[in-house]
Amino acid sequence: MRVKTLVAVVPAVLLPIAALADDTTTKEQQDFDIQVVETRKQQVQGLTKSALFAETFEVEELFDGSRWFKSTHEKYSNQDVALDELTLEAAHLTPDRGLVLNKPAQHYGLAVKLDEPLQVDGSDAKKEMVVQYEVKLQKGLDCGGAYVKLLRQDQQKQDFSAFSDETPFVLMFGPDKCGNSDKLHLIFQHKNPVSEEYEEKHMMEAPSIKNDKDTHLYTAVIRDDNTFEVFVDQKSVKSGSLLKNFLPPVIPEKEVDDPEDSKPDDWVDEKKVRDPNAAKPDDWDEDAPARIPDEGAVKPNDWLDDEPAMIDDPNVVKPEDWDDEDDGEFVVPQILNSKCAKVSGCGEWRRPTIANQAYKGKFYAPYISNPAYKGVWKPSKIPNPKYFEDEHPARLDPIGALAVEVWTMTNGITFDNFWLGNDLKKAQEFADLTWAPKHAVEVEAKKKLKKEELDSEESGIMKTLNQLAMDFAAYADANPVLALGSVGGISVLLTIALFFLCSASGASKHEAIAKKTDSGAKEEEGEDAKAVDSDEKEKTVRQRKKAPKVD
Secondary structure (H helix, E strand, C coil): CHHHHHHHHHHHHHHHHHHHHHHHHHHHHHHHHHHHHHHHHHHHHHHHHHCCEEECCCCCCCCCCCCEEECCCHHHCCCCEEEEECCCCCCCCCCCEEEEECCCCEEEEEEEEEEEEECCCCCHHHCEEEEEEEEEEECECCEEECCEEEEECCCCCCCCCCCCCCCCEEEEEEEEEECCEEEEEEEEEEECCCCCCEEEEEECCCCCCCCCCCEEEEEEEEECCCEEEEEECCEEEEEEECCCCEECCCCCCCEEECCCCCCCCCCCCCCEEECCCCCCCCCCCCCCCCEEECCCCCCCCCCECCCCCEEECCCCCCCCCCCHHHHCCCCCCEEECHHHCCCCCECCCCCCEEECCCCCCCCCCCEEECCCCCCCCCCCEEECCCCCCCCCCCCCCCEEEEEEEEEECCCCEEEEEEEEECCHHHHHHHHHHHHHHHHHHHHHHHHHHHHHHHHHHHHHHHHHHHHHHHHHHHHHHHCHHHHHHCHHHHHHHHHHHHHHHHHHHHHHHHHHHHHHHHHHHHHHHCCCCECCCCCCCCCCCCCCCCCCCCC
16 A cells, blocks of 8 residues: 555656746746847847937837938828738747838839938047848749938938938938849949039949848948948948949049041041942853743643632622622632642743842942041040049048838838948947848748748658558459559559659758758858849939939
């Protein structure tokens, strides 16, 4: 009895202890996760303070007048913008909200005024300018923009409340796609100090956008040494010089064509002329035809000379109500003569034609070099009245506001985690805490989905094999002799099925090895490796209004 009692008591004592231990472990993990989140929040807050402007959208109300505002311009009267909590279950800042453009086929105009201007001025604190933000295309992007504009600060008027696409901007950056145009824009407005006119400068060979549904990080850097660099997902995809890699060029030509100059009346620009001394050869017959009858041709024996190739349709009868005076003469439609279908032809036989070997056509004198040729005329050059030199094109006009001013046919465009400032390292640290965790979760989710699809394919093959085996077993019970003769065929089917099963499994293993190899190669390349995507599709599908010129 004592043994039985002990056996009964031990589980009763141990189970609550085990449950308590599990609860303790779970609580410890929860406490740890909470601590991680809080630590990360504090780090993000610290990096936010180091930025000139940062926005994570972790607020309850966005357009309460304290920061962001919607343009009052009538063009954006129907815009539908919301703060939506993303469903991505990432172990980072929670809740994770983003600025979502909800309606398709809409113009959007949203902005936030900066507390102080953003610019590069050559000082130690402002040697570079960084614009960084995240974009998640929840429904992809068929036709629309997901770029941002940095609006020019106006010393006379600081009110951006009614800004529009015609409001002058300093920098435009981000993805844009419509039709054949698919590019990551980087455009800046440069002021000609002589004419005081502004002109857009477009980055050459802009990379293509990331058109999947993952969260992507876009970063642009303008440096005081007149260089620039563009990053996508913390990888450099484009870099170069503001003076060499933008069109039109920042510095104009020193000389231009003289608009007052014109080609002289006696200028000869015909390089070749007909030889005036050339004469037509005596044996040149201009009247000889290009083709002549083939004298070697013979009429086929079955040719029907007395049968016409086309005859009246015997099934067509003139209508009784046909009036020749009102309707005109009735004409019976023609059809092919059925008697001609099985012979070489009908009607009058004529010899086929062949090319005339004696044909030369009209005589023209050959071309010779023109002795009076002076070359291609070009207007003379004069000093360019708009020429200037700019040693610091990176020192753009001060930026007073950040704007999302786009038109899109696709809804679900989500913006998040803006960072504007003068320190690329700080911006990257900010991205490590905000974008990187989301990116890691999305990558793992893709891997998991791919594995599930592969497992589903393998499971389907196994189910087929299992059903095949069961059917064959039932058939063998009923027909043992015939089943024995079918073993060879069944073996072939099994071999084929197993081949595909092994191929699928092998492909999965090969992919895993390839990813491991790629990962190792990237580590050897180092953090400064640059992956450049070239996209030379320079066609403009959708016209964007330029900033007005300043007189």
